[in-house]
Structures are given as structure tokens and as C-alpha cells.
Amino acid sequence: MTGKIIKGISGFYYVYSYENACVYTCRGQGKLRDKKIKPLVGDNCKIKVMDEEKKEGSVLDILPRKNELIRPAVSNVDQMMVIFALSNPKPNFYLLDKFLFFIMHERLNPILIFNKEDLDSSDKEEVERIYKGFDAPLIFTSAKEKINIDTVKELLRGKTTAVAGPSGVGKSTLINAVVGSEIMETGDISKKTLRGKHTTRHTEMFEFDVEGEESFILDTPGFSSFYLPTLHEQERASDYYPEFLPFMPKCRFNACLHDREPDCGVKKAVEEGIISRERYENYLKILSEIKTNYRY
Numbered sequence: 001m002t003g004k005i006i007k008g009i010s011g012f013y014y015v016y017s018y019e020n021a022c023v024y025t026c027r028g029q030g031k032l033r034d035k036k037i038k039p040l041v042g043d044n045c046k047i048k049v050m051d052e053e054k055k056e057g058s059v060l061d062i063l064p065r066k067n068e069l070i071r072p073a074v075s076n077v078d079q080m081m082v083i084f085a086l087s088n089p090k091p092n093f094y095l096l097d098k099f100l101f102f103i104m105h106e107r108l109n110p111i112l113i114f115n116k117e118d119l120d121s122s123d124k125e126e127v128e129r130i131y132k133g134f135d136a137p138l139i140f141t142s143a144k145e146k147i148n149i150d151t152v153k154e155l156l157r158g159k160t161t162a163v164a165g166p167s168g169v170g171k172s173t174l175i176n177a178v179v180g181s182e183i184m185e186t187g188d189i190s191k192k193t194l195r196g197k198h199t200t201r202h203t204e205m206f207e208f209d210v211e212g213e214e215s216f217i218l219d220t221p222g223f224s225s226f227y228l229p230t231l232h233e234q235e236r237a238s239d240y241y242p243e244f245l246p247f248m249p250k251c252r253f254n255a256c257l258h259d260r261e262p263d264c265g266v267k268k269a270v271e272e273g274i275i276s277r278e279r280y281e282n283y284l285k286i287l288s289e290i291k292t293n294y295r296y
Contacts, residue, residue: 001019002019002044003019003047004045006041007203013028013039013045013059015059018214026056026057026059028058043062043076044076069162079110079160079162080109080164082099082100083169086115086124087120096112101229102228104241110136111136112137115174116143133242133243143173160216162220163220175217228286238258244283247266248266
């Protein structure tokens with residue numbers, strides 16, 4: 001029988017069976033340890049049912065992975081949905097751009113969500129201006145008022161989607177609205193910090209149906225503190241800013257970092273308003289952070 005690991009806690013793996021549409025509690029077989037294979041949430045696997053009545057089994061093998069993320073440790077992710085709020089709390093665009101940088105680096109498809117539109121929509125035009133050159137769905141939602149929830153569901157149909165974003169933006173409420181049941185615990189906003197309490201304690205994937213297609217969504221803990229990926233020698237930070245790419249061939253220098261170099265095509269596009277200045281300034285911050293933390 002084949003299935004997908006939707007949760008792993010203390011050596012137990014909870015496997016959703018494609019065949020029976022139910023969850024089996026499994027242990028990993030010793031040969032997985034012998035092969036130094038660590039099962040991850042998102043893994044497709046083969047299981048042997050040990051007790052059908054108790055829904056217990058054993059993980060026999062891990063099927064080949066399409067991809068694997070290190071932090072969070074998940075596999076076979078198709079896309080990542082980044083959720084920020086339009087207000088309460090106000091969006092931190094630098095943190096958002098770090099999320100987007102990570103997503104592009106991992107070659108995932110991004111979906112950009114701004115939640116809580118019902119509270120304050122005055123910043124919508126600013127958000128649209130800043131991200132007009134970023135080639136990804138940009139959706140304004142209200143989990144509370146069910147605004148654009150069907151639009152989000154359609155984007156998740158038949159996909160495995162990871163969810164990221166800071167605390168307090170309504171991630172759990174939005175996931176509940178999309179899935180159609182109260183699968184996620186929701187938290188309150190601190191009046192002092194205007195940030196939310198962490199309500200996700202471990203990585204867990206949830207199966208839901210969109211027009212007859214099995215879809216999976218996973219929320220991960222600890223995304224308030226975020227680390228940029230290490231770049232290799234052949235990589236450049238600008239490779240993961242898609243709106244830069246059409247203008248990079250216009251730079252005088254092939255190895256242009258789009259920082260202090262003269263005759264830079266990217267900087268010219270910023271001056272002409274084609275690339276948003278906010279995105280460019282956050283790129284410089286990311287570039288500086290990479291230079292500080294890693295050998296660039």
C-alpha cells in the first residue's frame with residue numbers, strides 16, 4: 001500500500017493512504033535506518049498494514065523525492081503560499097522578500113496572500129505597485145469574511161502546498177477556511193506587540209478535496225525567525241529576483257551585483273520605475289546579509 005507521510009512525532013509516522021483515504025500510525029523499518037533514510041513529512045512511501053482495525057502499520061520504503069527542503073524538513077512540495085496581513089500587524093516587506101527569495105532559490109512556485117482585507121484595505125495599491133513585477137499570483141483575502149477563499153482553493157487544487165508567514169497574520173484561520181474545517185488552532189494578537197502567538201507546534205500536512213482532486217496543505221512552526229539559504233559560487237542573489245532578469249544583460253559587467261557598479265541595467269530600471277524601489281532596497285539588504293553570513 002502506498003501513502004503520504006503527513007506527520008512525524010517521536011518515531012511515529014502518520015501515513016495517509018491513497019487507497020483507503022484514512023491515516024495509519026506507523027513505525028519505520030530498521031532497513032530505513034540502515035540506509036540512513038530519515039522519513040520526512042511529505043514523503044510518499046510504501047507501508048505494510050500490521051493491524052487494519054487499529055490502523056497500524058510499518059513504513060517499508062520511501063519513494064523517490066521530487067524535492068527536499070532542509071528548513072523546514074519536508075519533501076515533495078509543489079508550491080509555497082506566503083501569507084501576510086494588510087494590517088494588524090502591518091506587513092514587514094523585508095521579511096516578505098526574504099521568504100520570496102527562499103522560495104525562488106528552492107525552485108518552488110510562490111503564491112502571495114495578503115489577509116485581513118476586511119480590516120483595512122488602504123495599502124492594497126501600494127502592495128500591488130511593489131509586487132507588480134513579481135510573476136506570481138497576488139491575492140487579497142479575508143479568512144473571516146470568506147473573501148477570495150475559492151480563488152485560493154483553486155490555486156491549491158491537486159497540489160502539495162507549504163504555508164509560510166509571520167505569526168498573527170491569520171494563517172491558521174485562512175487554512176481552516178480553505179480546507180473547510182477547524183483543523184488548525186488559532187491564536188490571539190498580543191495588544192502590546194501586535195504579533196500573534198505561535199499556534200503551530202510541529203510540521204503537519206492536511207489532506208483536503210478540491211473538486212474531486214486530493215490536495216495537501218502543510219503549516220510549519222518557527223517561521224518567524226528565518227534564515228537565508230547559502231549560495232554557491234556560481235549563484236548570484238539577483239538570480240532569485242525574477243523582475244531583475246530582463247535587465248541583467250544590459251549591465252556593463254557580467255558579474256554585476258547591481259549595487260555600486262556603474263552602467264547597471266537593473267539600477268536603471270529602478271530609476272525608471274520599472275522595478276519597485278522597495279524590492280530593490282530589500283535586495284541590497286539581502287545581499288548584505290548574505291555577504292555577512294556566508295562566503296559570497
